[in-house]
Amino acid sequence: MERIDVVSVLILDEEQKRVLVVQNEELWSLPGGKREEAESLREAAIRETKEETGYDVEVERVVQITERMSSDHVVFFTFRGRIVGGKMATEDPEIQRIEWKNLNEAERLMPWYGDLLTLWNGPSVYRYEQGGGHTIRELTTEEDFQSAFPLIRQLRNDLSREKYAELLHAMRKEGYRLFGLERDGEWMALAGAGIRHNFYNGRHLFVYDLVTDSHQRSKGYGAMLLTHLEAWARANGCEKVELTSGVQRKDAHRFYERKMGYNRTGWVFRKEL
Structure with a gap:
């Protein structure tokens, strides 16, 4: 079974209660993607966010880890991050739109993350998706x-x-x-x-x-x-x-x-x- 690490970055505008999201085909998600060989998780998170949104980010702590066991062993790491430079643009041809969504809309589009404000402020959370309940x-x-x-x-x-x-x-x-x-x-x-x-x-x-x-x-x-x-x-x-x-x-x-x-x-x- 192959192990795959996937990173994403939660970027929250706390004053306006907005979240930065991207659209890939029909799916909305936080900016992120697969970690490449010899790349750290933080490096992957910074690179993927830059490629998908145009923004330079500083990643802070991990707020969520989700482990999924199916044909592959996939581990999703969600970092809390903030913008430190750049401007909205994309180098990724699969990204169709980059938008700031209010919290309610973002949670509706991405229900797998749960309560985004709690995720932003709370301790890190682990989820195991095979069998559930843990x-x-x-x-x-x-x-x-x-x-x-x-x-x-x-x-x-x-x-x-x-x-x-x-x-x-x-x-x-x-x-x-x-x-x-x-x-x-x-x-x-x-x-x-x-x-x-x-x-x-x-x-x-x-x-x-x-x-x-x-x-x-x-x-x-x-x-x-x-x-x-x-x-x-x-x-x-x-x-x-x-x-x-x-x-x-x-x-x-x-x-x-x-x-x-x-x-x-x-x-x-x-x-x-």
């Missing part, structure tokens, strides 16, 4: 963090709720991010990670915590969450993902090596992005 998102509220504690405790069983809150507050100041896979309002899996730098890995994502609910294992939730982390790391300029796993976790070691393609050195597992 959402991966970053935890950002106190309610989120409190609801995650019982699952975190399955991994760190000596952790009290008070110590969890104390450490989480300190860790978040140091760049710790917590992501979760949610189904029907319940956390199926959680992963805590942060971007770090060192001489041997460069800029990389280090995964501190990765846990799937004990009643939900062997359903692919851990793999989906780790795939999301890898995509998030790639979109944020990381060169590798690294994690450690205790010597007693033999099943986890096989999962990282065989299914997820990580290279192992002792208890350390590393993957190039």
